[in-house]
Amino acid sequence: MEVAGEVLASESQLHVLAVDDSHVDRKVIEKLLKISSCKVTTVESGARALQFLGLDEEKGSLGFNGLKVNLIMTDYSMPGMTGYELLKKIKRSSAFREIPVVIMSSENILTRIDSCLEEGAEEFLVKPVKLSDVKRVMNDCIMRGETEGNNRRRVDKRKFEDDNHASSSSSSSSSIPSSPSSPLPSSPSTAATSSPLHSLKRAKLRDDN
Amino acid sequence: MEVGQMQRRLVDYTKSLFMEGFLDAQFLQLQQLQDESNPDFVVEVVSLFFDDSEKLLNDLTMALDQPSVDFKKVDAHVHQLKGSSSSIGAQRVKNACIAFRSFCEEQNIDATLRCLQQVKQEYYLVKNKLETMLRLEQQIVAAGGSIPMIELGF
Numbered sequence: 001m002e003v004a005g006e007v008l009a010s011e012s013q014l015h016v017l018a019v020d021d022s023h024v025d026r027k028v029i030e031k032l033l034k035i036s037s038c039k040v041t042t043v044e045s046g047a048r049a050l051q052f053l054g055l056d057e058e059k060g061s062l063g064f065n066g067l068k069v070n071l072i073m074t075d076y077s078m079p080g081m082t083g084y085e086l087l088k089k090i091k092r093s094s095a096f097r098e099i100p101v102v103i104m105s106s107e108n109i110l111t112r113i114d115s116c117l118e119e120g121a122e123e124f125l126v127k128p129v130k131l132s133d134v135k136r137v138m139n140d141c142i143m144r145g146e147t148e149g150n151n152r153r154r155v156d157k158r159k160f161e162d163d164n165h166a167s168s169s170s171s172s173s174s175s176i177p178s179s180p181s182s183p184l185p186s187s188p189s190t191a192a193t194s195s196p197l198h199s200l201k202r203a204k205l206r207d208d209n
Numbered sequence: 210m211e212v213g214q215m216q217r218r219l220v221d222y223t224k225s226l227f228m229e230g231f232l233d234a235q236f237l238q239l240q241q242l243q244d245e246s247n248p249d250f251v252v253e254v255v256s257l258f259f260d261d262s263e264k265l266l267n268d269l270t271m272a273l274d275q276p277s278v279d280f281k282k283v284d285a286h287v288h289q290l291k292g293s294s295s296s297i298g299a300q301r302v303k304n305a306c307i308a309f310r311s312f313c314e315e316q317n318i319d320a321t322l323r324c325l326q327q328v329k330q331e332y333y334l335v336k337n338k339l340e341t342m343l344r345l346e347q348q349i350v351a352a353g354g355s356i357p358m359i360e361l362g363f
């Protein structure tokens with residue numbers, strides 16, 4: 001249903017704001033999102049992202065073209081404002097804290113992942129981002145939309161490639177253990193008891209190839 | 210050369226790039242994202258990669274040429290190059306960047322200079338091979354054929 005001046009999220013038309021300083025990565029994420037039936041806006045920095053959201057003027061989450069942003073996907077390592085700093089600004093803003101934020105990073109550093117999740121990131125994706133990652137994020141967003149009242153926070157960690165192995169396969173056999181000790185805001189028993197989630201992800205990774 | 214022959218040549222050539230480690234599964238992912246609505250997607254991404262990489266390699270050359278090398282800056286450039294090469298599946302470039310970064314950490318000027326040479330070499334190799342592959346694809350399309358999808362058992 002559309003209201004004048006504001007397009008509400010329908011299941012097939014999430015509006016995603018993608019933030020990445022790499023031109024190549026912006027192009028790839030844009031394609032991945034478009035193929036997943038999303039409207040996409042790409043910007044090259046955290047500052048531009050905040051500008052687009054209108055955060056600096058507290059106008060609300062309507063971007064320049066009047067589209068509400070349903071999801072933000074941001075690179076972690078960016079010059080100027082990092083994705084982590086952008087995440088914090090968004091989560092500390094009354095207007096935008098409800099927008100799910102996904103962090104993307106080429107580095108699978110556990111403390112980094114934990115800090116992002118603690119600050120309220122929905123997910124932490126390890127680059128290079130694949131279509132299966134985007135699809136999973138989309139599903140999670142839709143599910144999240146349906147269960148908004150529950151205020152659940154899901155701790156999703158995926159398997160990572162070891163940076164030091166020149167491996168050509170996309171799935172490695174090591175998995176990062178979930179960290180039940182990291183204090184997450186406002187969540188009841190965290191899905192760090194995510195064994196059903198883990199096995200779901202393993203199944204998905206097997207399907208990837 | 211007729212279309213069928215050209216297609217077989219393309220398939221063999223592309224497969225060899227995977228076998229020799231120039232490209233990895235991420236490149237396949239990009240090919241799978243290409244469709245009729247955006248038939249030049251791979252060419253566009255690859256072109257962006259070439260532009261970005263050449264700029265980064267220039268920046269790296271300059272940064273390592275300074276009387277007092279700023280290794281943080283060098284590392285930042287290598288990190289970017291590693292990221293974009295990883296995103297398009299240029300595996301050997303990516304691996305060369307990984308090695309490069311560890312020497313940046315050590316602030317080893319000789320080793321980093323060697324790494325720069327190595328990265329440049331890998332970059333020009335993959336650039337050459339990608340251009341050859343894309344040219345073969347263009348020839349097939351120009352002759353009215355379609356580009357065969359590569360199936361690899363990863």
